[in-house]
Amino acid sequence: MQKTAVVAGFAAAFLVVAPGAALATTPAATPSPSAAPSAAVPVDPDGPFSRITRLLTVSPAQAQPGARVKLDFACQTREPAEKVTVRSAALVFGKGGWATGTVKDVKPGKYAVTLHCGPETSSATLAVLPVKKQVVKVPTGAPQTGGTDGPGGSGTPLAAAAAMGALALGGSGLVLARRARRR
Template sequence: MRNRSALIGAALAVGAAGALLAPTAMATTDTTTPTTTTTPAGLGWINVAPTSGRPGAAVVVDLSCPAQGFNNDALDVNAKGVHQGDKWRYHAKVKDVKAGAYKVTAYCPSPKSPSGSIPVTTEFTVLVKVPVPPPTKPQVPTKPVGAPQTGGGFTATDLVG
């Protein structure tokens, strides 16, 4: 009976610790779920996946329309998009900018707009750039050249006799 009580108590303690640690673990997890932002008139949308990245990282920008241009400080977007079903896909790289949240705006064609296009906007978070470690020095400063010199092998015949 005592062993059973101890086992139940241990199980409750582990469960309580898990309940306390789970929110902390979830708070530090980086999400890569794209954020969709729609224009007020519902004429277009933009997705950036992942929603955050370090300078030099590759991201994908999906639009509901062929972009007439992009305006942002965080992403270097390739101007050639690929039509994929109900969306247009553009590849981009994160620029080497200061860490923080940046707006990403694309312009969709719209005959109803006086300017001929409507903006669709979302946010992208640039993460802190990871420093590149300095190159390591080789163990041997001068590399050997040629085959290893191991001798003639004459002693092997002396052992057989």
């Protein structure tokens, strides 16, 4: 019973002291000159909001030089003086804007693509892949070209001359046979 009375006494003391402690005020500190608001951070009368409403993405994220990639982002500027730019050491953009870019002939590796929307930025990474080289060996021989491995032709020049002679003789015989029929 003694323990209960002690606990009840502490509870009552807490209930009496707590409201006074909660309502007590601390003295206001005088602002120091270093605590003044910075002039570098302008206060927007419309309230804070992000200018970048959809972060920058690059699709495909891996490409070879010469390939086209699509950039997707959304940016809302507050005034005409705010510029929207996209920069990358690996991409070149056409006159149509920043919707697509062509991968430059750069060293393979990872390159940053950065969107600047007024004072805000968003970045994505583009991996430039090595260019696959074509075969530079010129094919030779029968399997690749349809020819033979040795000198061209199937026989000697004498065999070719004999075949041409037989053809000429046969043609002459045909002409003589037609003349004989006409008579």
